[in-house]
Amino acid sequence: MKRSLLFVLFLIIACTLPSQKVFSQRILGAVSVGMNLTQVDGDEFFGYNKIGLNVGPMIIVPFGKNRNWSVSMELLYTQKGSYHRGATDSTSFRLQQDYVEVPLLVHFTDKKLISGGVGFSYGQLINYKETKNNVFDSLFQYQTPLSNNDISVIADLQIRLWSKLWANLRYQYSMKSNRTVVVVDPNVYPRDPLTRYQYNNVISIRLTWVFNQAKIVKKPKQGSEN
Numbered sequence: 001m002k003r004s005l006l007f008v009l010f011l012i013i014a015c016t017l018p019s020q021k022v023f024s025q026r027i028l029g030a031v032s033v034g035m036n037l038t039q040v041d042g043d044e045f046f047g048y049n050k051i052g053l054n055v056g057p058m059i060i061v062p063f064g065k066n067r068n069w070s071v072s073m074e075l076l077y078t079q080k081g082s083y084h085r086g087a088t089d090s091t092s093f094r095l096q097q098d099y100v101e102v103p104l105l106v107h108f109t110d111k112k113l114i115s116g117g118v119g120f121s122y123g124q125l126i127n128y129k130e131t132k133n134n135v136f137d138s139l140f141q142y143q144t145p146l147s148n149n150d151i152s153v154i155a156d157l158q159i160r161l162w163s164k165l166w167a168n169l170r171y172q173y174s175m176k177s178n179r180t181v182v183v184v185d186p187n188v189y190p191r192d193p194l195t196r197y198q199y200n201n202v203i204s205i206r207l208t209w210v211f212n213q214a215k216i217v218k219k220p221k222q223g224s225e226n
Contacts (some may be wrong), residue, residue: 001142001199028060029211032074032168040082040095042198044139044183050094052079054204056101068109078123080150080200092132097146097200099123105156112216115158115187121172123150143180143195150200151175168206175201 033055037048056076063069081095105119125148152174158166177197184193 026061028062028140028210030058030060030208030213032056032058032076032206032208034204036079037203037205038080038082039201040080040178040198041201042177042181042196043093043095044196045082045084045093047125048201048203049085049098050081050083052081052096053076054206058208060210070107070109070115072103072105072107072117072119074101074103076103078202078204079132080202081128092131094129095215096127096129096131097125098127099150100126105154107156107158113160115156115166117154117156117158119154119156120175121150121152121154123152125149130138139184141182141184141193143182144178147176147178150178152200152202158193160216161207163215164210166208166210168208170202170204170206172200172202172204174201176186 006047016023016098031057033095036050036052037053038050038052039046039048054076055218056074056078058072060070063071076099078099078101080097080099082093083099101121101123102220103119103121105117107115109115125146155171156171161167179198181196182193182196183196
């Protein structure tokens with residue numbers, strides 16, 4: 001059922017992408033392509049070492065007196081997780097999480113050049129793979145299975161590079177724990193095992209092309225002579 005709803009949503013968004021005169025003043029279509037730098041807080045590893053894809057279509061609805069405000073909705077394929085490169089293969093760890101994600105954000109755009117926004121996102125886990133050695137089985141005792149969804153908060157910054165092309169920097173953090181683990185490591189926690197709650201921590205770097213966005217028209221300088 002969830003996959004069917006996501007497929008219908010994808011069709012709705014995809015149909016808005018072509019530039020159509022009827023909707024060009026009300027709804028903008030866009031597509032974003034980029035990468036995620038991710039880590040999982042609570043897995044005992046540190047650093048945004050896991051690299052993944054972030055790609056998908058978007059619809060944007062401007063509003064307000066000068067159309068400086070807008071609401072956007074996306075349908076993304078996004079990869080999250082964690083990666084730790086140990087001294088040997090037996091001490092390396094990798095968690096790959098693939099999501100279909102629907103972010104909903106509100107933006108304010110200044111002078112049609114820079115835009116800042118905040119919002120939320122719902123992600124449905126469609127695939128995951130955890131690669132680890134047996135040594136981690138004794139260190140990590142999972143108390144709950146990996147959640148099949150991820151609800152997160154988003155802060156977003158966009159800068160117009162050229163015409164309809166925008167550069168996008170995004171920070172995203174899980175609002176609820178995706179998994180609970182008990183860490184049993186006498187060298188780090190000599191007295192008692194430590195219970196950790198895991199959260200996705202993501203930095204996204206993307207390029208966004210807005211198909212039917214009006215170009216910036218430079219106003220002539222006042223007082224200029226012919």
